[in-house]
Amino acid sequence: MQLRLALLSNAGGSGKTTLATHLAYLLGRQGFKVALMDLDPQGSVSLFCGLSRPRIQDTIAAVLQESFSGDWPLVPIWQDKLDTVVACQGEMGLVKTTSELVLHERGAYLLGDRLQDYPLPQDVIIFDCPATLGPLPLIALSACTHLLVPMQVEPKSADGAGKLLEWFYGNFRRLRLNPEPKLLGFIPNQYDQRLAIHRNILGQLAPQLEKLNIRCFSPIRFSSEFKNASAKGQPLQMYRPGHPACADFDPIVKQICEELRNTHD
Ligand SMILES: Nc1ncnc2c1ncn2[C@@H]1O[C@H](COP(=O)(O)OP(=O)(O)OP(=O)(O)O)[C@@H](O)[C@H]1O
Numbered sequence: 001m002q003l004r005l006a007l008l009s010n011a012g013g014s015g016k017t018t019l020a021t022h023l024a025y026l027l028g029r030q031g032f033k034v035a036l037m038d039l040d041p042q043g044s045v046s047l048f049c050g051l052s053r054p055r056i057q058d059t060i061a062a063v064l065q066e067s068f069s070g071d072w073p074l075v076p077i078w079q080d081k082l083d084t085v086v087a088c089q090g091e092m093g094l095v096k097t098t099s100e101l102v103l104h105e106r107g108a109y110l111l112g113d114r115l116q117d118y119p120l121p122q123d124v125i126i127f128d129c130p131a132t133l134g135p136l137p138l139i140a141l142s143a144c145t146h147l148l149v150p151m152q153v154e155p156k157s158a159d160g161a162g163k164l165l166e167w168f169y170g171n172f173r174r175l176r177l178n179p180e181p182k183l184l185g186f187i188p189n190q191y192d193q194r195l196a197i198h199r200n201i202l203g204q205l206a207p208q209l210e211k212l213n214i215r216c217f218s219p220i221r222f223s224s225e226f227k228n229a230s231a232k233g234q235p236l237q238m239y240r241p242g243h244p245a246c247a248d249f250d251p252i253v254k255q256i257c258e259e260l261r262n263t264h265d
């Protein structure tokens with residue numbers, strides 16, 4: 001079975017695109033075939049992967065059109081390093097798609113429908129979502145098998161996490177998702193362990209999540225090299241292979257590999 005992972009959070013700048021692109025690269029490097037889909041009108045995946053801006057007909061917006069007949073607009077990324085990762089780009093035209101989804105009879109299920117009608121051969125599909133919990137995150141929620149939530153370590157994080165969980169569980173019910181996507185956990189991002197405020201917030205949040213049986217992954221540290229790497233269209237592991245933050249992704253990759261093994265059993 002294909003693992004479809006949605007990166008979702010109700011906060012802008014929490015690290016969804018960073019995580020989506022890094023996981024695509026790291027899983028691709030392990031030999032898994034990965035398709036990275038950009039459901040965000042900002043189209044940040046293109047920037048973070050060093051791709052030029054697409055035409056609207058070469059984006060996920062085309063996939064969601066009535067006229068789509070299975071020709072997925074996929075482009076290879078980082079092909080000088082690996083041949084396992086492709087992207088389906090996003091761009092501003094997705095704003096129009098959002099209003100069309102609201103009116104469509106199968107609106108919330110459209111992406112899942114496309115993947116069922118025109119299956120992709122990849123082992124993993126990663127959905128990068130916008131921060132506003134509207135129709136685009138909803139189509140990712142109903143199409144995914146697994147969820148991951150990056151979050152910044154801020155005073156509002158606990159409140160935000162609670163609201164996001166309500167949104168997840170409310171929509172699992174409303175959309176009658178069966179099976180429900182599996183929430184793999186929350187990932188604290190841009191963490192600076194020298195800051196007492198970060199240590200305190202994480203020290204409170206992690207046990208709260210664990211009480212709900214939700215994993216809180218070890219944090220991804222703050223490093224300005226993430227911005228430098230994405231400006232070059234590369235993940236940190238390609239831009240600065242020896243950087244200590246590269247290892248921060250290991251537990252997440254390990255968990256996804258375990259899920260992949262389970263889906264094959
Ligand atoms: N661990 C980190 N340390 C420092 N900077 C980071 C880290 N992770 C991400 N960033 C930077 O923070 C910014 C926001 O990250 P990113 O774009 O991945 O968040 P996002 O959740 O996708 O944002 P949006 O809601 O706008 O889509 C980017 O400039 C990124 O390079």
Ligand SMILES: [Mg+2]
Binds near residue numbers: 017128130
């Ligand atoms: Mg983003």
